[in-house]
Amino acid sequence: MGTKGAETRCKLIKATRSLIESHGYFGTGLNQIVRTSGAPRGSLYFHFPGGKDELVAAAVADSGIEIAEMIRTTEASDARDLARQVITFLGDRLEASDWTVGCPVAAVALDTASTNDAVQQACSATYRLWEDALRERLIGFGHPEPERVSTAALALIEGGLVLARAHRSRRPLRQLADTIDILV
Numbered sequence: 001m002g003t004k005g006a007e008t009r010c011k012l013i014k015a016t017r018s019l020i021e022s023h024g025y026f027g028t029g030l031n032q033i034v035r036t037s038g039a040p041r042g043s044l045y046f047h048f049p050g051g052k053d054e055l056v057a058a059a060v061a062d063s064g065i066e067i068a069e070m071i072r073t074t075e076a077s078d079a080r081d082l083a084r085q086v087i088t089f090l091g092d093r094l095e096a097s098d099w100t101v102g103c104p105v106a107a108v109a110l111d112t113a114s115t116n117d118a119v120q121q122a123c124s125a126t127y128r129l130w131e132d133a134l135r136e137r138l139i140g141f142g143h144p145e146p147e148r149v150s151t152a153a154l155a156l157i158e159g160g161l162v163l164a165r166a167h168r169s170r171r172p173l174r175q176l177a178d179t180i181d182i183l184v
Contacts, residue, residue, distance in 0.1 A: 090103070
C-alpha cells in the first residue's frame with residue numbers, strides 16, 4: 001500500500017475512533033465515517049472489505065494500542081501514582097471533549113458484545129491488552145496481587161469514566177483516584 005493509501009486508511013480509522021467513542025457502534029454510520037474522514041467512499045471497502053465491522057474492529061484495536069502504550073510508558077513512582085496518572089489522563093480526555101468521549105471501547109462493547117462476534121473479539125482483545133499493561137506495571141512495582149488487581153483496577157476505571165460522563169463531572173474520577181489507592 002502506498003503512502004496515499006496508508007493515509008486514507010488512517011483517516012478512516014481516526015474518524016471511526018472518534019465517532020464510535022462518542023456515539024457507539026449503532027450510533028455511527030458508514031456515511032458519517034466517510035464524511036468525517038474526507039475519504040472517498042470506495043476507499044472504505046478497498047481498505048476494509050469486511051465493511052463496518054472490520055473498520056470498527058481496526059479502530060478499537062488502534063485505540064487499544066494507544067492506551068496500552070500510555071499505561072506502559074507513564075512515568076510513575078509506584079502503583080498508586082500510576083493509577084492516579086491513568087485516571088487523570090482519561091479524565092482530561094473526557095472533560096476536553098465536553099463529556100462526549102470516555103473509554104474508546106466501552107460504548108462499542110456494550111452495543112455489540114452479544115450480537116457481533118468480530119467486534120466483540122476486538123473489544124475483548126483490547127481490554128486484555130490493557131489488563132496486561134496494568135499487570136506488567138504492577139509486577140514492576142512489586143505488587144503482591146497483580147493479576148486480580150489489574151482486572152479490578154480496569155473495571156473501576158471503566159466504571160468511573162461512565163459515571164463521570166453521565167454526571168458531566170470529574171467528581172467520580174476524583175473519588176475513584178482516592179479509593180483506588182486502597183486497592184493498589
